[in-house]
Amino acid sequence: MHQPLETRLNSREPVLLDGAMGTELVRRGVRWRKHGLLTDADRVQQLHEEYLAAGAEVIRTNTFQLNPRIYLNVFRNRQHMRHIGAPGLEDLTPKLLRTSVRAARQARANAGKEQQAAIAGVLAPLEHCFRPDLAPEFEAARSEQLELARVFAEEKVDLLLGESLNTIAEARAVAEVARAVGLPVWISFVIGPEGELLSREPLAQAIREVEKLGAQAVLVNCAPPAEIGRALAKVKSATRLPYGGFAHIGRFSPPSWKFEFFPQFSETESWPPERYAAEAQRWQDEGATILGGCCGTTPAHIAALHAALGARREGAKSA
Amino acid sequence: MSYAAIGKKLGAGEMVILDGAIGTEILRRNVTWADHQLASRPEFVRGIHEDYIRAGADVISTNSFQLCRRALYNHFRDEAHRRQIGAADLDERADKLLAASVRLAIEARERAAGGRPVAVAAAITTLEWCFRPDLAPLPEQAKREYREIFQVVKDAGADLVLLETLNSISEARAALEVAKSLGLPCWTSFVCDERGRLFTGETMAEMVAALEPIGVDAILLNCAPPGDINAGLKELLAQAHVATGAYPHIGRFDPPEWMFTDEYPPARYLQVAASWKQMGARILGGCCGTTPDHIAALGDLRQ
Numbered sequence: 001m002h003q004p005l006e007t008r009l010n011s012r013e014p015v016l017l018d019g020a021m022g023t024e025l026v027r028r029g030v031r032w033r034k035h036g037l038l039t040d041a042d043r044v045q046q047l048h049e050e051y052l053a054a055g056a057e058v059i060r061t062n063t064f065q066l067n068p069r070i071y072l073n074v075f076r077n078r079q080h081m082r083h084i085g086a087p088g089l090e091d092l093t094p095k096l097l098r099t100s101v102r103a104a105r106q107a108r109a110n111a112g113k114e115q116q117a118a119i120a121g122v123l124a125p126l127e128h129c130f131r132p133d134l135a136p137e138f139e140a141a142r143s144e145q146l147e148l149a150r151v152f153a154e155e156k157v158d159l160l161l162g163e164s165l166n167t168i169a170e171a172r173a174v175a176e177v178a179r180a181v182g183l184p185v186w187i188s189f190v191i192g193p194e195g196e197l198l199s200r201e202p203l204a205q206a207i208r209e210v211e212k213l214g215a216q217a218v219l220v221n222c223a224p225p226a227e228i229g230r231a232l233a234k235v236k237s238a239t240r241l242p243y244g245g246f247a248h249i250g251r252f253s254p255p256s257w258k259f260e261f262f263p264q265f266s267e268t269e270s271w272p273p274e275r276y277a278a279e280a281q282r283w284q285d286e287g288a289t290i291l292g293g294c295c296g297t298t299p300a301h302i303a304a305l306h307a308a309l310g311a312r313r314e315g316a317k318s319a
Numbered sequence: 320m321s322y323a324a325i326g327k328k329l330g331a332g333e334m335v336i337l338d339g340a341i342g343t344e345i346l347r348r349n350v351t352w353a354d355h356q357l358a359s360r361p362e363f364v365r366g367i368h369e370d371y372i373r374a375g376a377d378v379i380s381t382n383s384f385q386l387c388r389r390a391l392y393n394h395f396r397d398e399a400h401r402r403q404i405g406a407a408d409l410d411e412r413a414d415k416l417l418a419a420s421v422r423l424a425i426e427a428r429e430r431a432a433g434g435r436p437v438a439v440a441a442a443i444t445t446l447e448w449c450f451r452p453d454l455a456p457l458p459e460q461a462k463r464e465y466r467e468i469f470q471v472v473k474d475a476g477a478d479l480v481l482l483e484t485l486n487s488i489s490e491a492r493a494a495l496e497v498a499k500s501l502g503l504p505c506w507t508s509f510v511c512d513e514r515g516r517l518f519t520g521e522t523m524a525e526m527v528a529a530l531e532p533i534g535v536d537a538i539l540l541n542c543a544p545p546g547d548i549n550a551g552l553k554e555l556l557a558q559a560h561v562a563t564g565a566y567p568h569i570g571r572f573d574p575p576e577w578m579f580t581d582e583y584p585p586a587r588y589l590q591v592a593a594s595w596k597q598m599g600a601r602i603l604g605g606c607c608g609t610t611p612d613h614i615a616a617l618g619d620l621r622q
Contacts, residue, residue: 031351033576074574076450076518083513084544086573130395193403198396224404253406254394255353256416257342257385258448259575261394262353266406 002118002158005057006184009217009242014284014309017246017292018051019302021062022263027298032262034092035062037099044100048107050299055306056292058118059108060161061100065124067148068093070260073127094151097121101155120161120186121152123174129190129222129261130252132166132199141173146180153181164190164222166198168206175213186290188219188246191231203231204238217242221294224248225271225279232288244290245283249276249297265296273304281308322478322504322536324436325377329537329562329601334621337440337566337604338371338379339614343577345382347610353575355382357419364420367611368427372437374615376604379427380442380481381420387468388413389446389456414471417441421475440481440506441472443494449484449510449542452519461493469501479504484542484606486510486518488529495533506602508539508566511551523554531560539564541606545583545591556599564602565595569609577607585616596620 008015022032024047030036036044044062051059071089075081081089104119111117126144127134136144152160160183162174171187178185187210192198197206207218218241220231228247235243250268280291291309293301328335344367345352356364364382371379391409395401401409408415424439446464447454455461469480480498482505485491491507498505507530509517516522527538538559540551548567555563569583583591592603603620605613 031576032353033573071574074448074450075572076452076512080450080512084568084572086571086578089573128394130400131393132396192396193399198400227403248404251406252394252404254391254409256355256357256391256412257352258390258393259353264353 004115005118005158008057009289012242012289014312015244015290016055016057016302016306016309017290018048018056018059019293019297019299020263020295021047021060022064023265023295024298025062026263034096035066035100037062037096037103041099041103045103045107047299048104049111051302052107052111052113052117054299054303056302057116058120058292059104060120060122060163061097061104061157063097063100063122063124064163064263065129065261066093066096066100067126067144069126069144074259093148097148097151098155101152101157118158120159121149121155121157121183123148123160123162124164125166125170129164129166130198132197135167135170135199138169138173141170142176145173146177149177149181149183153183157183159184159186161185162187164188166190168197168199168201168209171206171210172213175210175215179214184216185214186217186219187215188221191220191223191227195227195230195234203234207235207238211239211241215241217244217290219243219290220245222248225276229279229283232283232286236287242289244288246292246294247279248295252295263295268296271296273298273300276301277304277308280305281312284309284312322438325438326504326536328377332601334596335377335564335602336375336614336617336620337564337602338376339605339609339611340607341367341380341382342384343607344610346576347579355386355416355420357382357416357423361419361423365423365427368424369431370611371614372427372431374611375618376437376614378438378440378604379424380440381424381472381477383417383420383442385444385449386413386417386420387446387464389464414467417468417471418475421472421477425476438478439476440479441477442481442483443468443472444482444484445486445490449486450518452486455487455490458489458493461490462497465494465497466501469498469503473501473503477503479506479536481506481508483508484510488517488519488521488526491526492529492533495530495535499534504536506537506539507535508541509551510542511540511547512543513547513550515547515550515554523551524558527555527558535561537562537564537602539566539602541566542568544568549595552595552598552600562601564600564604566604566606566609567591568607569605570607572607579608585612588613589616589619592617592620
């Protein structure tokens with residue numbers, strides 16, 4: 001892993017993640033096609049730069065749910081995709097993944113933070129993140145996630161982050177492919193209304209499984225702040241690995257026609273940056289060290305979190 | 320206003336011009352279509368309907384592709400999860416937007432038709448994804464959902480239902496039975512493959528035999544390239560006793576948007592449509608990728 005990050009992680013110092021990419025790009029008016037990576041790569045890079053300026057030490061590639069299935073699923077089959085689909089759809093994913101890493105790397109260079117900040121390649125569920133019933137079995141997940149992980153490895157990301165994983169099988173697949181391509185991996189689970197994985201599989205069991213496969217940190221994400229807080233208490237008792245969380249704020253507002261996960265959250269104003277930072281500080285009080293923001297959060301949320309964590313550090317030093 | 324004038328034309332063997340694409344036309348005008356723009360930019364949507372009316376369309380279709388409660392709910396694990404993280408209005412959103420889509424089309428007619436008879440078709444597709452018959456719900460469930468949808472568009476004043484981009488006989492039959500039980504005129508339009516078959520592999524003959532006894536008012540083919548539509552139309556015309564029609568797409572599906580190409584400019588599009596009129600089709604219009612200029616070109620078919 002990125003050496004300064006690994007040091008901080010293992011000494012249990014706080015590590016600040018960035019906030020949302022998708023929902024923030026959409027909020028800023030970027031049309032959600034190809035994750036904005038073909039049409040608005042400059043704005044993707046700009047948002048990474050803003051997160052770095054806000055104090056993020058890990059920036060995540062804008063690749064959530066970016067995989068060949070999201071394109072293939074809206075056709076009858078592969079032959080139909082070739083017949084009526086735009087040219088190049090079959091080879092599009094690796095290109096977009098490379099573009100996403102380059103946008104993050106350029107942002108980090110522009111911010112002059114090559115040493116301080118790490119780039120995490122985001123692997124997400126292959127099917128809709130909120131539909132564990134559609135999730136592939138382990139073998140299929142492993143071979144498809146491996147294709148994505150290889151591209152991230154070639155592009156030399158510092159680590160992989162398995163994000164919003166909703167089944168144990170797919171989380172295991174992500175942990176395994178990271179090992180196969182030689183990259184460190186953090187695993188983050190999406191939490192359902194029951195306080196376990198969205199699949200209802202027990203969080204503690206999921207953590208044990210990915211820990212066995214070499215995950216270097218475990219996280220929980222994409223649930224409201226209160227649920228993330230409760231899940232973190234379970235994580236704490238289930239692992240000795242560094243752990244953390246990033247909550248979403250507001251309400252998921254899907255598109256009125258269907259195309260995969262669409263990053264649009266409404267009513268986010270109920271969680272202004274200071275309120276979110278205060279909530280995340282409570283998670284830190286309980287022992288979480290990796291903190292950031294999921295859907296709905298903005299650079300202002302990360303800046304507030306950074307200020308809150310910084311005040312802690314100063315306070316600790318003077319005490 | 321009602322369906323009567325259109326039905327009369329078809330009965331007399333006259334041409335009926337359908338409008339062109341609305342979703343891709345929104346994209347072509349540089350606006351995202353993720354939320355249909357029915358609530359956020361109603362005048363813009365209405366303006367496109369007006370452009371199609373001025374281009375000569377006899378039937379305009381609502382901006383409501385895939386707009387249903389199921390499409391919104393599919394983004395969540397289940398009801399508990401939707402209540403946990405979903406926007407508060409999701410239970411009513413689809414019905415409200417559906418009604419708005421009909422109202423906007425009716426308003427466009429009031430502003431642009433100038434007394435010419437123009438019918439408003441509520442455009443309703445499959446409950447699951449239009450190209451994926453494997454995902455279709457069972458008929459009894461489909462009927463419950465179609466009943467809710469059709470009641471909304473009927474109450475909002477739609478003149479007919481245009482069931483479009485259908486992919487199976489079983490879902491088409493379920494929807495058609497519901498439309499007829501509500502007293503709504505109903506056209507059914509299917510996507511077809513290069514062999515001229517439905518996406519389930521079912522034949523035009525099987526489909527016609529299933530739907531004509533239920534009282535389908537017209538059968539069309541749509542959302543495939545002109546070549547595939549041509550193959551399907553030959554089969555359809557050989558079987559159907561009711562009026563038939565077609566509205567192909569042009570360009571390429573570039574999910575979640577559309578890739579526009581210059582393969583079928585309006586003059587060439589007219590040639591294709593004219594050959595279908597020659598074969599016996601009487602309802603012609605445009606699917607994804609077509610524009611008001613394509614529909615204006617179809618005016619020549621009336622001669």
